[in-house]
Amino acid sequence: MHKNINENITWKKNKIGFEWNCEKFIIFNKKEICKSMRESALLNSIIDCDAFIGNWENGASDHFTKASFDRLIIQNYCLSALDRIYNFRI
DSSP: OOTTSOHHHHOOOSOOOOOOOHHHHHHHTHHHHHHHHHHOHHHHHHSOHHHHHHHHHTTOOTTSOHHHHHHHHHHHHHHHHHHHHHOOOO
């Protein structure tokens, strides 16, 4: 570390960032995630959002583990956010 930085600040040598909990994010933001996905013209041009959300509400799908379906939810939510914020199109 830099010599001018106080040891009380630099004492931790192996710094790790805050771990993000995808599952908690989905649980606490489900209503907003569903709303964003349903309103996204971009996402609805790629998938049937109502069917996707229905699968989610009915326990995901036979083809996915919960963890992989959670990642798919986040990926779709990110696409809907790109659409909402930047009017992103493919």
